[in-house]
Amino acid sequence: MTAAVREDLDLAPALVRASGEQFARAAADLLERVIAGKPDAVLGVATGDTPVPVYAELARRRTLGLRTDLLTLVALDEYVGLDPADARSYQHYVREEIAAPLGIPFGNVHVPSGLSETAGDDYERLILSLGGVDLQVVGIGRNGHIGFNEPGAEVTSRTRRVELAESTRRANAGFFGGDPEAVPTHAVTQGIATILSAREIVLLARGAGKAEAVAAAVHGEISSAVPASFLRRHAQVTAVIDDDAGGMLA
Ligand code: F6R
Numbered sequence: 001m002t003a004a005v006r007e008d009l010d011l012a013p014a015l016v017r018a019s020g021e022q023f024a025r026a027a028a029d030l031l032e033r034v035i036a037g038k039p040d041a042v043l044g045v046a047t048g049d050t051p052v053p054v055y056a057e058l059a060r061r062r063t064l065g066l067r068t069d070l071l072t073l074v075a076l077d078e079y080v081g082l083d084p085a086d087a088r089s090y091q092h093y094v095r096e097e098i099a100a101p102l103g104i105p106f107g108n109v110h111v112p113s114g115l116s117e118t119a120g121d122d123y124e125r126l127i128l129s130l131g132g133v134d135l136q137v138v139g140i141g142r143n144g145h146i147g148f149n150e151p152g153a154e155v156t157s158r159t160r161r162v163e164l165a166e167s168t169r170r171a172n173a174g175f176f177g178g179d180p181e182a183v184p185t186h187a188v189t190q191g192i193a194t195i196l197s198a199r200e201i202v203l204l205a206r207g208a209g210k211a212e213a214v215a216a217a218v219h220g221e222i223s224s225a226v227p228a229s230f231l232r233r234h235a236q237v238t239a240v241i242d243d244d245a246g247g248m249l250a
Contacts, residue, residue: 010222013203013237017246023206024053027137027240030202031058032066034135040070044136044195046147047075047093048172050204051137059101069103074126074133075111076147076195080161080186082114088175089114112159112188119188120160127159127194136198140205143167144213144226148189153227157191192230200236203228205245214241215248 018026031054034041045051062068075094084091091111099109110126113119127133138146143165149157150165169183176182195201205214217228218239231237241249 009233011232013239016240019242023242024057027054028057039067041134042072042130044074044133046137046139047090048139050139050206055098071104072108077187077189078112078114079184080114081184123159133198135200137202140213140228142209144228146228148187149192149227152224155192155230159190159194161188196234203239206242208244210245211248214245
């Protein structure tokens with residue numbers, strides 16, 4: 001079953017420092033440990049730039065014999081209003097960047113609907129029906145978001161429709177022809193409580209642009225102002241951080 005959020009916990013995440021080519025290998029090692037022990041694991045997957053080399057490294061390991069085709073993938077989020085077939089949708093990303101290279105049938109790929117009014121509740125039910133997430137990969141926004149839980153998100157939040165911060169739309173403009181205005185204004189995201197109900201979590205951060213958010217998440221107050229700080233309420237979190245993203249850590 002899924003783990004309950006412990007309000008009294010403030011646990012330092014295990015830190016793995018790895019830069020350059022080592023970053024993807026260190027993160028893939030963590031994923032491989034879970035996958036090798038449970039080939040039909042439910043893997044929660046972040047999209048965005050950071051994990052791309054990690055998924056590529058897993059695909060490389062598949063060619064060396066790692067069984068990945070029995071996995072089920074559960075995405076963190078989706079833009080509201082994008083058709084799943086849209087090349088900018090996270091449905092498309094998860095299929096093309098993760099599922100296809102890992103040999104996972106698309107029937108075992110789950111992404112919240114960006115078109116349905118009931119997407120949040122439907123997704124919560126889906127995750128429960130899968131028996132919960134074994135390992136959740138999360139990235140971190142420059143503003144400390146995880147999933148699309150922007151500053152202000154509650155620790156009790158579940159999958160729901162949210163408004164994206166302006167800074168998030170600017171950060172993701174690269175996927176929309178460089179135009180922040182073209183980035184959807186809303187998304188459906190797993191909530192903080194949803195993310196924390198995964199049995200294990202791996203946080204990935206690369207680049208100097210993440211240094212402040214990483215330091216606030218790891219050493220700052222646990223609060224809605226930095227949603228990633230809520231990861232310290234979970235007992236099984238490992239953060240894989242490169243030198244630049246870890247540049248402001250004590
Ligand atoms: C993506 C997601 C976001 C990203 C974060 C970092 O599914 O939920 O929280 O992980 O915005 O994005 P990148 O890796 O592009 O810097």
